[in-house]
Each structure stands twice: as C-alpha cells, then as structure tokens.
Amino acid sequence: MSSPTPGALAQLIADRTGVAVDVGSTSMLSAFDVYRRLAQRFVAGRTVLIGDAAHQVSPIGGQGMNLGWLDATELVPIIRASLVDGDDVGRELAAFGVRRRRAAATAARQAHLNMALGRPLPRRVLTARNALFGRVNAVPAVHNTIARTFTMQ
Ligand SMILES: Cc1cc2nc3c(=O)[nH]c(=O)nc-3n(C[C@H](O)[C@H](O)[C@H](O)COP(=O)(O)OP(=O)(O)OC[C@H]3O[C@@H](n4cnc5c(N)ncnc54)[C@H](O)[C@@H]3O)c2cc1C
Numbered sequence: 001m002s003s004p005t006p007g008a009l010a011q012l013i014a015d016r017t018g019v020a021v022d023v024g025s026t027s028m029l030s031a032f033d034v035y036r037r038l039a040q041r042f043v044a045g046r047t048v049l050i051g052d053a054a055h056q057v058s059p060i061g062g063q064g065m066n067l068g069w070l071d072a073t074e075l076v077p078i079i080r081a082s083l084v085d086g087d088d089v090g091r092e093l094a095a096f097g098v099r100r101r102r103a104a105a106t107a108a109r110q111a112h113l114n115m116a117l118g119r120p121l122p123r124r125v126l127t128a129r130n131a132l133f134g135r136v137n138a139v140p141a142v143h144n145t146i147a148r149t150f151t152m153q
Helices: 006-017 064-083 090-118 123-136 140-150
Strands: none
C-alpha cells in the first residue's frame, strides 16, 4: 500500500481477519516496504559499514536498530585502540566485519522466517498449517525452539 488511507487499511484488516475497525479513530498512518539486504563485506581498508548501510532486515522482529547499536558498541573500542593507543587494528577490524555480518545474517534469516509465517494463505491451507503447528508445538523441545525463533533469540 504505497499511499495508505484509514479506509483502505480498515478494508485490508476486514478482508484478512473479518474484524471491522473504527476508521474514524485513526490518529496516524504510515506505510513501509520490507527490505532484506546484506553487504558482502562490512570492512574495506579503513572504511567500515554499520547499521542499515551494512544490513537491512525485516522489521518484524525489531532487530534492525539493535543490530546497528551492537555494531557501534563493538566498533568503538577498535577505533579507540587505533586513534588513542596507536594500535594496528587491521586484524580486529577484519574479525569485527565477519562477526557482525554473521549476526546480521542470523537476524535476517529469523526475521524472514517470521515474515513468511505471517503471509496470507488460502483459508484451507492456513487451517491445515495451524493444525499441524498446533500439534507439533505441543512437543516441549519444538515449542521452545519456535518460541526462541519467533522472539528472535
Ligand atoms: C516499520 C519499522 C519498524 C522498525 N522497528 C524496529 C524496532 O522495533 N527495533 C529495531 O531495533 N529496529 C526497528 N526498525 C529498524 C530501524 O528503524 C533501522 O534499523 C534503523 O533506523 C537504522 O538506523 P541507521 O542509523 O543505520 O540508518 P537510518 O535510520 O536509515 O539513518 C541513515 C541516515 O542517513 C541519512 N543519509 C542518507 N544518505 C545521506 C547522505 N548522503 N548524506 C547525509 N545523510 C545521509 C538518512 O537521511 C538517514 O537519516 C524498524 C524499521 C521499520 C521500517
């Protein structure tokens, strides 16, 4: 929905869930596209990519900005060691790039899975899938894995 309106959103909710929401009570509305991008490398010489410049993940798990903050938190001591202590930090930077790219790839995969599970499906397929999930989810080990994945742990 590139130009959302309260009426169009209410219609979408009604179509997907059968629930009628009060259009008049809308106080704000915005739309966004979902991107999944991962830079091939985060470090090139003295140039470092962090945040969305390095990785864009679906917002479904609330991970994007957290990943960026974690990038920054890990990068600061490396910059400090270079600028303040005069250390050669080439190796630390390379390891940082690999570590943070791996973390971003994991978050992107989990968010992608959660997105896929939330996509609309024909009612019959959805009912069958939910019944299957309900049964499988009764197994404690599976239940815990699903819970961890869905909450992006
Ligand atoms: C709907 C939605 C919900 C989200 N919810 C969450 C959440 O709950 N938790 C979470 O952790 N993350 C969430 N995110 C992700 C989060 O918003 C982003 O990961 C985060 O904003 C990225 O921060 P950033 O500083 O790396 O990049 P940006 O926020 O994109 O900032 C980059 C800035 O650089 C500026 N800029 C670009 N080019 C130039 C230029 N040439 N010169 C100068 N300035 C420039 C841009 O204008 C922008 O202000 C959500 C995202 C969306 C879309």
